[in-house]
Amino acid sequence: EAEVAQSPRYKITEKSQAVAFWCDPISGHATLYWYRQILGQGPELLVQFQDESVVDDSQLPKDRFSAERLKGVDSTLKIQPAELGDSAMYLCASKGQGAVNTEAFFGQGTRLTVV
């Protein structure tokens, strides 16, 4: 069964360092989402791509976060510099195009700890 791949699974970084997460969506999925999930809370949408274009990044802290999806396939989310409050699970999801009634598939996530 096709899966959304994320790496790394776990990342520990020091405050003020740069960190990057990678996501490979299910082949052919045009929509890609990045979420941040703090322990005990629901996933918060950071950025949504349609192919290579950003369609929503209203909740992305743009002073330190950036996201790209070159060629409309895999995607990278970067944080520079990392802050203690960035410690969270970062989830990537993808969704097929066409009719809206298609499910989103999530990866296993990257657990980030900033020390």
Added chain:
Amino acid sequence: LAKTTQPISMDSYEGQEVNITCSHNNIATNDYITWYQQFPSQGPRFIIQGYKTKVTNEVASLFIPADRKSSTLSLPRVSLSDTAVYYCPPVSGGYNKLIFGAGTRLAVHP
């Protein structure tokens, strides 16, 4: 996009039917209602979706009244493995925007 409201937590026992209700404020005409399940340290997993009336699949049923301002996820005969957080994010018909609320923590007891 519609904001959702759910109970923070629920408790049940093995073998019982569980109904989790979600309120959808300001749901738009072209929004679909979806439900996801999430286990600790995993990404959410799609359970079911619908637009109106009743939808049933192999794991759950979804009831949506005519005004579409709420929905109820029904889990028949729950087991310990159904202990998880359940979310009801609407999916906008425009750009497939998928916004999650706080979810409902379901605990199933022996």
